[in-house]
Every structure is written in structure tokens, then in C-alpha cells.
Amino acid sequence: MTRERQILGELGEEAAFEFLRKKGYRILERNYKTPLGEIDIIAQDREQLVFVEVKSLSDTSYILPQEMVNKKKQEQIIRVALSYLKAKGLKSADCRFDCVAVVFSLGNEPEIELIKDAFQSDDRYLY
Amino acid sequence: MGLAKVYSSAVLGIDAYSVEVEVDIAKGLPSFNTVGLPDVAVKESKDRVKAAIKNSDFKFPTKRITVNLAPADVKKEGSLFDLPIALGILAATGQIEKAEFKKYVILGELSLDGGIRSIPGALPIALAGQKEGREGIILPLDNRAEAAVVKGLNVYPVENLSQTVDFLAGKTEIEPFSLDLEGVFERGREYKVDFTDVKGQEHAKRALEVAAAGGHNVIMIGPPGSGKTMLARRFPTILPDMTLEEALETTKIHSIAGLVPPQTALIATRPFRSPHHTASDIALLQ
Numbered sequence: 001m002t003r004e005r006q007i008l009g010e011l012g013e014e015a016a017f018e019f020l021r022k023k024g025y026r027i028l029e030r031n032y033k034t035p036l037g038e039i040d041i042i043a044q045d046r047e048q049l050v051f052v053e054v055k056s057l058s059d060t061s062y063i064l065p066q067e068m069v070n071k072k073k074q075e076q077i078i079r080v081a082l083s084y085l086k087a088k089g090l091k092s093a094d095c096r097f098d099c100v101a102v103v104f105s106l107g108n109e110p111e112i113e114l115i116k117d118a119f120q121s122d123d124r125y126l127y
Numbered sequence: 128m129g130l131a132k133v134y135s136s137a138v139l140g141i142d143a144y145s146v147e148v149e150v151d152i153a154k155g156l157p158s159f160n161t162v163g164l165p166d167v168a169v170k171e172s173k174d175r176v177k178a179a180i181k182n183s184d185f186k187f188p189t190k191r192i193t194v195n196l197a198p199a200d201v202k203k204e205g206s207l208f209d210l211p212i213a214l215g216i217l218a219a220t221g222q223i224e225k226a227e228f229k230k231y232v233i234l235g236e237l238s239l240d241g242g243i244r245s246i247p248g249a250l251p252i253a254l255a256g257q258k259e260g261r262e263g264i265i266l267p268l269d270n271r272a273e274a275a276v277v278k279g280l281n282v283y284p285v286e287n288l289s290q291t292v293d294f295l296a297g298k299t300e301i302e303p304f305s306l307d308l309e310g311v312f313e314r315g316r317e318y319k320v321d322f323t324d325v326k327g328q329e330h331a332k333r334a335l336e337v338a339a340a341g342g343h344n345v346i347m348i349g350p351p352g353s354g355k356t357m358l359a360r361r362f363p364t365i366l367p368d369m370t371l372e373e374a375l376e377t378t379k380i381h382s383i384a385g386l387v388p389p390q391t392a393l394i395a396t397r398p399f400r401s402p403h404h405t406a407s408d409i410a411l412l413q
Binding site: 048078081082085091092093094095096097117120121122 | 153154155156157158159160189190191
């Protein structure tokens with residue numbers, strides 16, 4: 001990963017964090033790291049536990065940030081989410097996977113889009 | 128959270144058997160699983176169900192959804208479980224109250240906008256429903272005539288998901304579809320061609336008459352264009368009229384193959400098939 005992309009990612013996560021807080025999400029964890037991977041934000045939205053993946057890109061790229069959350073990435077997030085639930089003993093929590101897409105453009109405020117319930121687990125990842 | 132049981136049916140051979148569609152909604156990672164030997168069309172129903180529920184202004188739950196098609200040891204094919212699965216999800220999340228699913232056999236394919244599409248095999252399913260003692264059958268509009276042939280079963284044709292939900296919740300009434308079976312049977316017996324159309328061909332006609340009267344097989348040999356197919360096509364018109372049982376059996380096969388034209392209740396003419404001479408044994412049987 002180039003230095004620019006890393007900075008863009010950090011800026012995006014910061015923007016997403018503020019955005020979600022304003023939306024009324026109670027942030028529980030940021031950059032929850034396990035050997036399986038990382039979840040950007042874990043938050044509480046009303047009674048639901050939300051695992052949020054933040055993707056940032058500049059508007060000069062040809063794809064949307066949300067397109068980068070592909071099947072492989074989703075599966076990774078699901079695995080980490082399961083390990084989080086297990087570690088916290090929250091087996092029967094009501095949860096959801098959200099995706100926040102941040103598009104940076106030169107000289108403007110970043111454009112933020114929240115996709116609620118962006119994807120679901122499939123039968124391979126159940127406890 | 129909730130559990131709902133909806134009764135549906137599936138076709139095996141030319142007969143249908145009852146299938147219980149159980150939907151369980153639990154807390155946990157949101158997912159949608161179908162168990163009970165579903166084939167690809169049944170597995171894919173989850174995407175149709177999801178879109179149809181959302182587009183009919185209901186809420187699709189972000190929960191762990193498990194759909195079981197019992198009996199679990201028989202393979203389930205086709206898209207007719209879309210409607211029962213959608214209704215099961217709505218009932219398990221409390222979006223339909225106090226629906227008496229036990230009274231009905233429910234089948235139908237969903238389109239993304241919540242509309243209900245016709246399915247093959249409505250007649251055998253209606254027959255099985257009547258045998259089990261169900262009060263009614265809820266099925267796609269285009270299949271209503273086929274199912275209405277069965278006596279002692281109310282046929283409720285539905286056009287979309289919201290209408291079905293309102294009906295089950297007792298908010299609206301649907302007039303059971305009925306038809307004059309005798310009339311349909313009489314009218315259905317008419318052929319478009321007739322044996323009297325044939326001019327000349329006296330030897331061939333004589334041979335066919337003998338075969339029809341005695342129940343024999345006939346082989347016709349002749350150069351192309353001499354009228355073999357023309358004669359064969361008119362042969363059923365000198366056979367005895369079909370009895371109601373025979374017509375039901377014939378319609379069942381057409382129903383499963385999805386060959387019953389819409390608005391047609393009974394196929395009461397003897398079928399004429401003309402397989403290609405290079406067709407394999409297997410192709411003939413299918």
C-alpha cells in the first residue's frame with residue numbers, strides 16, 4: 001500500500017467516524033484487530049450491533065469505494081465479527097453489517113455514503 | 128424471535144406431495160439459509176423474496192433466517208416456494224397477524240416487484256391439497272383455471288404479495304374462483320381437425336378405422352408428403368371421447384410440463400405427438 005492510500009484511508013475513517021456519531025451510532029471499537037483481520041468500526045445503532053467497513057477513494061479513481069468490499073472482504077469481516085462476538089460473549093446479539101463509502105475530491109468536503117445492511121453472512125459462517 | 132409454518136406442495140413424478148415450509152427467525156449474524164435439499168431455483172428464491180418483500184412495503188428482517196422445507200429428505204425443485212417463504216418470513220416477524228396457514232396450500236413464484244407469476248404443476252398440487260383436506264389453495268392468477276377443476280377446494284387466485292397478506296390477515300376477501308366443469312369438459316373435447324377432412328386415401332382410412340376400433344398399433348410407410356402425418360393428426364378424432372379421469376390425467380402431465388395454456392382448465396382432447404425421427408430413447412421419454 002502506498003503512503004498516499006494509507007493517508008486517504010485514515011482520513012476516510014476519521015470522516016466516517018464523525019459521520020456515524022452524528023447519525024446516533026454509539027461507537028464501541030475502532031480498528032478492532034485480530035489475527036483474522038480488522039474491522040474499522042464497531043458501533044451500537046439502537047438495539048443493533050453494527051460492524052462497519054469504511055472504504056475511501058479519491059474521485060479520480062474509476063470505481064466506487066463500495067465496489068471494493070467484495071466477497072473476499074465480506075467473508076473476512078464476517079470472520080472477524082464472529083470472533084468479536086465470541087470474545088465478548090454476545091452470541092445472540094442482533095447485528096448488521098454496514099458499509100461507509102467516502103469519496104474525496106480536491107478542494108471539497110468528502111462525500112460520505114452509508115449503506116445499511118450492506119451484506120449478510122452465508123451458511124459457511126454461522127455458529 | 129419467531130417461527131412460522133406455511134403449507135405448500137411440490138411435484139414428484141406426476142403426483143404432488145405436501146411440503147411444510149418452516150421459517151425461523153433468530154438473533155445473530157444476519158443470514159438467510161434454506162435447508163431441506165433445495166435445488167438452485169429454490170436457493171435463488173432468497174433474492175426474489177428479499178426484493179419482493181421490500182418492494183411491497185414490508186420490512187425484511189436483518190436477522191438470522193432459516194428456512195426448512197420438510198420432508199427434508201426429498202429434493203425440492205422449482206420456484207413455487209417463493210410465496211410460502213415470503214409469507215413465512217412476514218408471519219415470523221409479526222407482519223401478518225393470526226393467519227391460519229393450516230387451511231391453505233400456498234404456491235407461487237415471486238417477481239421482484241412483489242407480483243406473483245404462474246408456476247407449473249398447479250393441477251396435481253390442487254389434487255393433493257384436496258386429498259389432505261385443505262380448505263383452499265392460494266395460487267397465481269394464471270393457474271386458477273387448472274386448479275378450479277378439483278372439486279371441494281376453494282381456489283383463491285392472487286396477483287401480488289400485499290394482496291395475499293391482506294387476504295390472510297382477513298382484511299380483504301377474495302372471491303373463490305369456480306368454473307362450470309361440465310361445460311369446460313364438453314367444450315374442451317372439440318378438435319381443430321377432423322377425420323372427415325381427408326379426401327381419398329381410402330385404404331389408409333380403412334386401416335386407421337380398424338386400428339381405432341380394435342385398439343391396435345399402426346405403422347404408416349410412404350414417401351414424404353403422402354399424408355402420413357396428416358392422417359395421424361386426425362386419428363384421435365375417431366377415438367372415443369376422453370373420460371373425465373383420462374382428461375385429468377392428461378391435464379396433470381401438461382400442467383407439470385407447464386404446457387397448459389393460460390385460462391384453460393382441462394385438456395380433453397387426446398394428445399398428438401410428433402417426435403423427430405432422430406430423437407433418442409431418452410428424449411422420447413422426457
